[in-house]
Amino acid sequence: xxxxxxxxxxxxxxxxxxxxxxxxxxxxxxxxxxxxxxxxxxxxxxxxxxxxxxxxxxxxxxxxxxxxxxxxxxxxxxxxxxxxxxxxxxxxxxxxxxxxxxxxxxxxxxxxxxxxxxxxxxxxxxxxxxxxxxxxxxxxxxxxxxxxxxxxxxxxxxxxxxxxxxxxxxxxxxxxxxxxxxxxxxxxxxxxxxxxxxxxxxxxxxxxxxxxxxxxxxxxxxxxxxxxxxxxx
Numbered sequence: 001x002x003x004x005x006x007x008x009x010x011x012x013x014x015x016x017x018x019x020x021x022x023x024x025x026x027x028x029x030x031x032x033x034x035x036x037x038x039x040x041x042x043x044x045x046x047x048x049x050x051x052x053x054x055x056x057x058x059x060x061x062x063x064x065x066x067x068x069x070x071x072x073x074x075x076x077x078x079x080x081x082x083x084x085x086x087x088x089x090x091x092x093x094x095x096x097x098x099x100x101x102x103x104x105x106x107x108x109x110x111x112x113x114x115x116x117x118x119x120x121x122x123x124x125x126x127x128x129x130x131x132x133x134x135x136x137x138x139x140x141x142x143x144x145x146x147x148x149x150x151x152x153x154x155x156x157x158x159x160x161x162x163x164x165x166x167x168x169x170x171x172x173x174x175x176x177x178x179x180x181x182x183x184x185x186x187x188x189x190x191x192x193x194x195x196x197x198x199x200x201x202x203x204x205x206x207x208x209x210x211x212x213x214x215x216x217x218x219x220x221x222x223x224x225x226x227x228x229x230x231x232x233x
Contacts, residue, residue: 005058005080016053023161024162030141042114042116044116051145057107064087134184138170
């Protein structure tokens with residue numbers, strides 16, 4: 001992990017825990033090495049920072065290209081491994097950069113919905129997210145972020161944010177080498193969101209049936225998409 005990234009991550013950890021008492025669940029599910037697509041729901045501009053703060057490894061980010069035009073912010077996020085993305089049309093050059101990053105054994109954080117959810121409901125994943133998981137055929141780590149949509153208000157009300165890591169999975173073998181027709185990409189994108197939705201549904205069950213806080217008695221950490229499979233299974 002680079003020094004600048006480590007410093008920023010440590011700072012984000014201190015701030016996020018101080019302001020929002022961030023609780024992390026399922027951290028043991030995160031592979032510490034090897035290529036990894038980290039896919040999470042998107043509620044707030046704070047999501048990338050909060051997720052990166054608690055992810056136990058360095059990661060890159062797929063970030064909308066508009067952010068790179070903001071004075072100061074563009075330079076910062078470039079230094080933190082962000083790769084600009086045109087959300088309306090993922091360019092082949094962008095996919096090559098993603099492939100190079102993953103090919104070097106690194107983790108890449110992606111928000112499959114492509115934009116923040118205004119009402120908190122999970123949205124349909126963009127087909128670009130489906131193309132990424134189908135094309136690169138690397139383990140996918142689903143993450144559910146809870147409470148980040150009202151994170152600013154919670155500064156004053158001491159609210160809590162939860163980050164829930166599910167078990168990594170890979171797409172069924174039939175997606176490898178597919179023609180990437182739109183329907184195929186939609187199906188891959190659906191699998192990605194189903195894995196995140198499974199985490200949300202399990203987290204919202206009554207106490208005793210969801211995921212554990214770190215240090216709490218173990219509960220289920222099984223929350224991968226039904227149509228996907230765990231690596232090496």
